[in-house]
Amino acid sequence: MADDQQHRNSTKSWESVDGKLPSDLKELLRAKIYSSSQIVYPDPMVAPWLQFPEYARSSMGWRMGGGEDYMFAFRTWFKALDRAAQRNYQHENEEPKGWNGFYDSFKL
Template sequence: MEEIKFFKPSEPYGEFSNFYYTPVILLNEIWPTVEHYVQSIKFEDVNLWDRIKVMKAPQDVANLSSKLQHKLRPDWEDVKDAIMLKAVKAKFFQHHRLKKILLETGDATIIQHNPNDNYWADGGDGTGKNKLGLILMHVREQLLEISKDPDLILPPWIMFPNNDRGGMFWNMGWGEDYIMEWSRFVDQFGAEAYRNLFPEPLDWEGTYN
């Protein structure tokens, strides 16, 4: 089976790195990268969250977090895998281009190749647990359950399930750009055919009319 290894955002498949600059919406807030979100949620101090969120470089975020290990939430070891899954899922569900890249890996084994990390990565020699790689493959399976077509743009209630239909998110920036792209796609695909794949939930009733 093919193996896909990734590490730095600037290298092949760098989109899989938590340091890759892609915003995610979680807890009704926009986080610059997955790294910003995960490193913030390690702590219970929301003031620290605000401090981390405005930091530009994900590496600086990671460095700050490593200096604050004494402030970690007491249940971090129990919840860290679930938190990482939530963040990675948001990243690949909320960005069509990244979803497409992940789906096009097929059934390849995805490995974070980092000699400095034996938990989220392979430790550099394959002895690490590669938890991030396993999570990416799990998210890939979740996407495949929805559709095997990497070019299919998912509807807003799947991509952004926590954003209310009437919210301001859809009228500005990222949300507005997505709605326009999705609407064009649905028109080209055919509204009825698309609706058969993705019937609108009650909160989005009348979307295709």
């Protein structure tokens, strides 16, 4: 019982207190946001299915972590291309099986 109490006292608490985040969590989040903002992707970007071949289109990996960051950056990059560049990219990076309609999803 004493070991359990000691463990609880030695771990960082990420519970909000009075609606505020603890300073250790704030620092962790600041570091994560900063490191994410420092990522530089190649231009042109690698198609998502080539960058993360282990992720199916419907994978949770696209909604969290590195996959989410990459997909957000890819969509932003692709949408910034003019139509001719988008068509050229699509021609050079055809949607593989299971990814049909991927490029069309940007037009929503």
